Amino acid sequence: MILRAVVLLALDHTRRLLREGIVLRSLLFPVALALLTVGATIAYVGFTRPPDGVALGPGAQDPDLVAELEADGWRPLLVADAEEAVRSGLAALGTDGTTLWLPPNTSPPPAMEAIVRRHLGTVWRPHDPRAVRAVRIRETDAPWRLAAFIGALFALYGVVFGAGAVARDRDEGTLDAELALPVPHVVHGLSRWLAGTAVLGGFFALSVWLLHATMGVGAAGTLALHGLAAAGGSTAIGLLVVGRAGLDRGFAAPMSAGLVVILGLLGAGVAGSGPARLLPVASLFAHGQSPALPLGIALGAGALAALAFARRTAVQ
Amino acid sequence: MPRLHRVVAVARRDLAAEMGGRRRAFLPLLAGLVLTPLATAPSTEEVREIVARKVSGDVPEDVAALPGVRVVEGPARDAVHFVAPTPEDPQWVLHGSRVEGPVREAMDARETRVRIERIAPPELFTPKRSLLLALVATSLLTGSLAQSIAGERSQRTLETLLTAAITREELVLGKWLAWGGFGALASVLASTVAVALGRQEAGAWLLAAPWVSLGAAAMGFHLVRRARDVVGGATIALRMLPALLSILGTVAFVLGTRHPWLGASVPVGGVLLAAGDTWPGIGPTLWAIAVTAATSALMLRATARDLEPEPSSEAGPGAATAIPALLAAAVGWWLAVTGALAWTAGGSPERTEAIPAAAGPIAGGLALGAIVAVRLARAPRPAEELGLRTPKAAGWLAALGGAALLAPIASPDGLLPLADGGWPALLHARLAAAFVPDAPWGALLAIVTQEALFRGLLRRHLGDIGQAVAFAAIVTPFDPLLGLVTGLATGAAVRASGGSVLPAIAARLPVLLLPSGLLPPSLAVAVAGVAGAGLLLLALARREAVPEAA
Numbered sequence: 119m120i121l122r123a124v125v126l127l128a129l130d131h132t133r134r135l136l137r138e139g140i141v142l143r144s145l146l147f148p149v150a151l152a153l154l155t156v157g158a159t160i161a162y163v164g165f166t167r168p169p170d171g172v173a174l175g176p177g178a179q180d181p182d183l184v185a186e187l188e189a190d191g192w193r194p195l196l197v198a199d200a201e202e203a204v205r206s207g208l209a210a211l212g213t214d215g216t217t218l219w220l221p222p223n224t225s226p227p228p229a230m231e232a233i234v235r236r237h238l239g240t241v242w243r244p245h246d247p248r249a250v251r252a253v254r255i256r257e258t259d260a261p262w263r264l265a266a267f268i269g270a271l272f273a274l275y276g277v278v279f280g281a282g283a284v285a286r287d288r289d290e291g292t293l294d295a296e297l298a299l300p301v302p303h304v305v306h307g308l309s310r311w312l313a314g315t316a317v318l319g320g321f322f323a324l325s326v327w328l329l330h331a332t333m334g335v336g337a338a339g340t341l342a343l344h345g346l347a348a349a350g351g352s353t354a355i356g357l358l359v360v361g362r363a364g365l366d367r368g369f370a371a372p373m374s375a376g377l378v379v380i381l382g383l384l385g386a387g388v389a390g391s392g393p394a395r396l397l398p399v400a401s402l403f404a405h406g407q408s409p410a411l412p413l414g415i416a417l418g419a420g421a422l423a424a425l426a427f428a429r430r431t432a433v434q
Numbered sequence: 435m436p437r438l439h440r441v442v443a444v445a446r447r448d449l450a451a452e453m454g455g456r457r458r459a460f461l462p463l464l465a466g467l468v469l470t471p472l473a474t475a476p477s478t479e480e481v482r483e484i485v486a487r488k489v490s491g492d493v494p495e496d497v498a499a500l501p502g503v504r505v506v507e508g509p510a511r512d513a514v515h516f517v518a519p520t521p522e523d524p525q526w527v528l529h530g531s532r533v534e535g536p537v538r539e540a541m542d543a544r545e546t547r548v549r550i551e552r553i554a555p556p557e558l559f560t561p562k563r564s565l566l567l568a569l570v571a572t573s574l575l576t577g578s579l580a581q582s583i584a585g586e587r588s589q590r591t592l593e594t595l596l597t598a599a600i601t602r603e604e605l606v607l608g609k610w611l612a613w614g615g616f617g618a619l620a621s622v623l624a625s626t627v628a629v630a631l632g633r634q635e636a637g638a639w640l641l642a643a644p645w646v647s648l649g650a651a652a653m654g655f656h657l658v659r660r661a662r663d664v665v666g667g668a669t670i671a672l673r674m675l676p677a678l679l680s681i682l683g684t685v686a687f688v689l690g691t692r693h694p695w696l697g698a699s700v701p702v703g704g705v706l707l708a709a710g711d712t713w714p715g716i717g718p719t720l721w722a723i724a725v726t727a728a729t730s731a732l733m734l735r736a737t738a739r740d741l742e743p744e745p746s747s748e749a750g751p752g753a754a755t756a757i758p759a760l761l762a763a764a765v766g767w768w769l770a771v772t773g774a775l776a777w778t779a780g781g782s783p784e785r786t787e788a789i790p791a792a793a794g795p796i797a798g799g800l801a802l803g804a805i806v807a808v809r810l811a812r813a814p815r816p817a818e819e820l821g822l823r824t825p826k827a828a829g830w831l832a833a834l835g836g837a838a839l840l841a842p843i844a845s846p847d848g849l850l851p852l853a854d855g856g857w858p859a860l861l862h863a864r865l866a867a868a869f870v871p872d873a874p875w876g877a878l879l880a881i882v883t884q885e886a887l888f889r890g891l892l893r894r895h896l897g898d899i900g901q902a903v904a905f906a907a908i909v910t911p912f913d914p915l916l917g918l919v920t921g922l923a924t925g926a927a928v929r930a931s932g933g934s935v936l937p938a939i940a941a942r943l944p945v946l947l948l949p950s951g952l953l954p955p956s957l958a959v960a961v962a963g964v965a966g967a968g969l970l971l972l973a974l975a976r977r978e979a980v981p982e983a984a
Contacts, residue, residue, distance in 0.1 A: 136811035153769065160780035167781050205553050218548055222555035225532060235525070241544045242526035244533055245517075324804050327797035332773035334789040 123301045124309050131283065131313030144275060145317070148268045149325035153332060168210040168226060171195045172234060173203030175214030183237045192230050213238060261333035262341065262405065265326045269345040269402040270384050272322045273352040277376035279314035280356020284427070297431055307427030311353050311420040318349035336405075343409035344401045350416030351398025355379050357423035361430065436604045444600065444608020445615065452578055461616070465574050469624040472567055474631055487537055488513035491529075500536045558691065564625055564639055565710025568646035571621035572679065575647065576671050578613045579654035583741070584667030592741075602738040610651050610734055617647025621709075638716040642708035645723050649702040650679060652730035652737075659737045683707060690718075698722035701729035756895040756904075759805055763887060764908045766801025770794050771868040772861055794864065795871040799879035806886045820890045821928065821935035829931020836923040836941035844870050844945045849915045862912035869910055874946055881942045884909060888921065889928050890935035898925040 135141050171193045174183065184194045197203045200212030204219045210226040211234055212219040218238060220226065228244040235243035287293035296306055322345035330338035359376040380399055387400030395404035398419070401412040453461055488506045489497060490513045497516075498505050509515040514530035514537055526541065533541075542550040586592040595605055621643045629636045657674050661667035682703030690697025694713035698704040704722035707713065771794040777785035806820070813819035843849055871877040884905070893901040902921025910917035924938035931937045 133811040133816075136808050142808060153773070157773075157776055160776045164780040201551070201553070213548075216548060218550050220550065220552045222553045225534060225538070228531075228533075238548050240525065240548050240550075241546075242528055242541045245527050245529040320807070321804065324797070324800045327793060327800050328770060328773075331770045331789070331793040331797035332776065334774075334785075334793075338793065 120301060120305060123299075123305050124312065127296075127305060127309035128312035128316070131310055132316055135279070135313060135317045141317075145272075145321040148271050149328055152264055152268065153328065156333065168221065168224060169208060170227075170230075171203070171209040172230060173197050173200035173209035173212030173219075175200035175212065177215030178213045178237075180237065183233070186233055186237075187230070190229060190233060192233075259336060259405065261329055261335045262337070264333075265329050265335050265338075265341055266402045268325050268329075269322055269341070269348055270399070272318050272325075272345060273348045273380050273384065273399045273402070274377060276314060276318055276349050276352025277356040277359070277373065277380055279318065280311065280353040280358075280423070281360040281373055281376055282356070283310045283314060284357065284360045293431075303428035303431045304424045306431070307357060307424030308420070310427075311350070311357055311423055314353035314356070315346070315350040315416075315420065318353065319346035322346070322349060340406075340409055341402070344404070344407075344412060347398040347409055347412035347416040348402050350413070351383075351419050352376075352380055354416065354419035354423035358419075358426055436601065436607050440600050440604045441608045441611055444605055445612035448582055448609050448612040449616070452581065461574070461578070465571065465620040468570055468574070469567060469620060470627070472563065472570060473624040473628040473633065475633075477563075477633060487535060489516060489537065490514070491516040492518035494526075494540075497537060497540050500540060502536065559694070559712045559714070561687075561707060561710025561712045562634055562639075563628065563710075564634055564643060565706060565712070567624045567628065568621045568643050568706060568709040569679070571617045571624060572647045572650045573676070574620065575613050575617045575651055575654065576675060577668065578616070579651065579675070580658060580661070580667035580671040581664055582609050582613060582658075582667075583655060584658055584661035585664050587661070588663035596741070602741050603735070606655060606734050606738040606741065610648075610655060610730075613654075614648040614651030617651060618644030621647055634711070637711055638719040639709055639711035642705050642719050642723055645705040645726050646702070646709050649705055649726040649730050650675065652733045653678060653702060656733040656737045659740050678702075679706065687712070694718040695721060699725055701726050756892050759809060759887070759892060760904055760908070762805050763802055766805065767798045767908055770797035770801055772864045775860055775864065778860065791864070791867060792871060792873040792876050795868045795873070795876040795880040798868060799876065799883045802883035802887050803879070806883060806891060809891050819894070820886060821893075821933050822890075823932070823934045825931030825934035825937050829927055829934055829937040830940070832927040832930035833937035833941040836927045836937075837944045839923050840920055840942060841944045843916060843919065844942075849919070850913045858912065865910060865912060869916070870945055877946050878943075881945065882939055885924060885935055885938045885942060889924050889938040893925060893928060898922065898929060901925060 170191070172187055173195045174180075175197060178200070179196050184196075187194045195203055195209055197212075200209070200214050201217075201219045203209040204212040204221055207221075210221060211230055213234055215238070218234070218240070225231070229246050232243045232246035284293065287296065293306075297303060319342075323342040326335060326338050326342045326345065329335050335341060355376050359372040359379070361372055383397055383399035384402075386394040386397065387403035390400065395401055395407065396411050396415070398412045398416040401407060401409065453459075487503050488510055489503055490506050490509055493505055493516050497503060506513050509529065514528050514533055517527040517529065519526055528537075528541070583592070586595065596602065600608075622640070625634075625640055625643045628634045629640070654671055654675050657678075658667040658670050661670055679702065682700055683706045684703070686697040686700035686703030686707045688697075689700060690707055690713060694715070695718055697707055697713065698718040698721045700722075704718075705726040708719040708722040713719070774786045774789040774791075774794070777783065777789075810816040810820060817823070868880070871880060888901050888905045892904060896904060899922070902918050902925055905921040906914040906917025910920075920942070924941050927937040927941050928935055
């Protein structure tokens with residue numbers, strides 16, 4: 119009976135959260151902004167980078183030159199009109215053996231120009247920085263940090279969800295109607311905590327996997343679970359700090375207190391190490407750590423918040 | 435046909451509401467304060483600063499003597515380091531990340547054997563200050579556009595106006611004339627001042643200048659037509675109008691670099707660039723005005739059609755209500771499955787290969803799941819909306835038949851061959867692999883959320899064929915036959931089950947066995963035969979049962 123009530127009320131609170139356009143926009147905005155920024159940067163780099171083609175006119179189609187260019191990763195284009203190939207943007211450099219055509223505003227990649235100038239025997243050539251051409255992917259945890267940062271933002275949302283869900287219903291009078299239901303008061307606290315945790319955890323998982331699919335976030339599944347713990351912990355903190363406040367009854371102070379706690383946890387996560395990173399929210403920044411303990415602590419915090427909610431509403 | 439005197443009356447009423455009483459001169463004063471400095475400020479001569487270029491090593495004397503070139507000791511990080519020719523290497527070798535400017539020119543001037551030619555840059559038309567004048571004049575309208583319709587609605591005066599002896603078209607035209615006209619007037623006045631002071635030459639752009647505000651006002655009214663109050667209207671106008679103007683202007687500029695007439699064909703964006711005196715000749719300007727005027731007329735007509743005292747937020751069944759979900763599904767699925775290819779486009783295919791392909795279907799499945807969750811949260815009866823009901827026996831049989839049909843064809847090879855090369859091939863390969871993912875959990879998530887969205891939610895709005903077409907367009911756009919067959923087969927299972935989505939999910943689950951090789955095609959054909967026979971028997975039994983009952 120009680121379990122059924124918790125599930126039904128949690129589903130109802132989840133529906134209420136998902137119905138609100140502003141909540142949805144807040145949940146989708148961080149990952150959309152991150153992907154848009156990265157996408158725009160990649161597009162800019164892609165559009166502005168010089169082509170990798172070298173136009174070789176009839177007088178410059180030496181097999182040795184073709185082979186050397188190919189060996190270095192460039193694309194020799196055997197064309198009738200090398201000048202036109204450069205003019206149309208197909209090639210970063212063009213020659214017919216007697217003339218060297220260069221693009222209008224930029225210089226060709228030095229390694230490419232060095233090979234062509236060496237074959238043409240010009241007065242000078244740029245130093246051939248072959249080491250730069252070596253293809254290697256730098257191991258980077260930037261995508262993971264970006265995802266963790268979005269998780270930190272979701273943790274701040276958690277305080278708003280936890281505290282706001284109580285304060286708003288109290289002001290609107292719906293909380294009193296809800297408390298009149300024949301179920302223990304702890305059910306109402308628990309259902310609010312579950313709804314906030316599920317919505318935040320679900321959308322954080324979506325954000326992490328979208329980033330993983332486009333940028334490659336290491337240990338995406340584990341990070342999503344750390345995010346679930348952060349969502350649970352922060353929603354519990356919101357429920358704990360709201361006290362007897364309403365939106366028009368001094369909501370700012372408990373809200374600030376909750377946000378300060380979250381910022382403290384985030385600071386511990388970013389700067390700290392060891393036991394501090396076992397806590398929900400802080401654990402977002404603990405790369406490679408198991409999420410079991412933070413999840414357990416978040417569950418405990420949720421239960422504690424529900425009990426505190428029941429105690430407060432019993433005496434109001 | 436709108437009557438002019440009524441349109442003017444509405445316009446005067448709107449202007450009087452905003453510029454009446456103590457705030458009479460506020461908006462014109464603000465326009466003057468903002469536009470006057472922009473129109474009158476003198477042009478600054480382009481100053482090309484000569485950046486000192488550091489060189490080191492065996493620097494030739496003629497290079498060292500170049501203005502702006504400074505010789506430094508030893509190889510430096512930001513210097514071009516010269517190494518003189520030797521018997522082994524007869525060329526000068528210039529070390530440095532980029533050899534540019536006068537240093538390159540001086541070295542190329544020494545060439546005797548090879549002619550060095552720098553290709554002349556294409557002529558690039560750039561907008562002049564009048565573009566800024568038109569943009570700023572348009573930005574002054576944001577508050578008024580937000581207030582005009584939404585304010586009437588929140589004050590309950592829109593109902594009165596709509597029941598008065600004016601048509602909706604006259605009402606919208608009047609409001610457009612008031613605010614589009616105000617912006618146009620401000621723009622023309624500022625442009626005239628700029629021309630009179632010799633800051634910019636007069637030209638065809640003067641014709642386009644007022645149309646930026648007129649086009650933007652039509653667009654703004656269309657955007658805020660359903661706003662309930664001023665806050666809602668302001669939120670939309672502030673968020674959307676600048677973004678749309680920027681996007682349309684950028685698109686027009688980019689297209690205009692190909693050909694001015696192409697750029698001029700962009701509604702509002704074309705007229706914005708024409709107002710900036712970007713393109714030579716009067717032709718593109720007149721064409722841009724014509725395009726923007728026609729688009730404005732269409733937007734105003736649509737605004738008048740949708741104008742209601744209380745905008746409805748409840749969406750009933752119909753294809754239009756499915757469009758936001760379809761758009762979100764297309765963006766979510768494509769971003770998740772093909773987003774990694776952005777690195778290839780950016781010149782780093784190695785990065786694309788380093789991203790696990792299995793992540794795409796999982797992310798896509800989560801995105802589709804989020805769309806389903808939000809649609810369900812907003813539905814009055816979520817279980818009914820999704821089609822969560824006990825299926826009829828015919829549904830399970832149809833699912834069996836569907837599974838037998840889909841299992842052999844649902845492979846990364848698909849029904850149509852992969853594209854030959856280039857971007858279509860890359861996109862096709864990614865989307866085909868995501869249709870039958872290797873990772874079982876990713877596949878399960880993708881299948882369940884695809885069926886929940888297309889066969890559960892959208893089938894009610896789009897019908898059996900519509901949902902199959904939408905599924906093919908979003909999930910298998912390069913192999914539409916595969917998507918259509920899948921959509922139709924699973925849609926048939928839902929229909930046979932009496933509207934339950936569960937048989938549709940069941941029909942696609944055997945695909946999960948494909949990578950393991952546990953489901954040979956011969957077995958699938960046998961199962962299809964059994965399912966077909968079962969359906970036939972069921973139909974015959976029903977036919978015989980009907981006369982008995984009669």
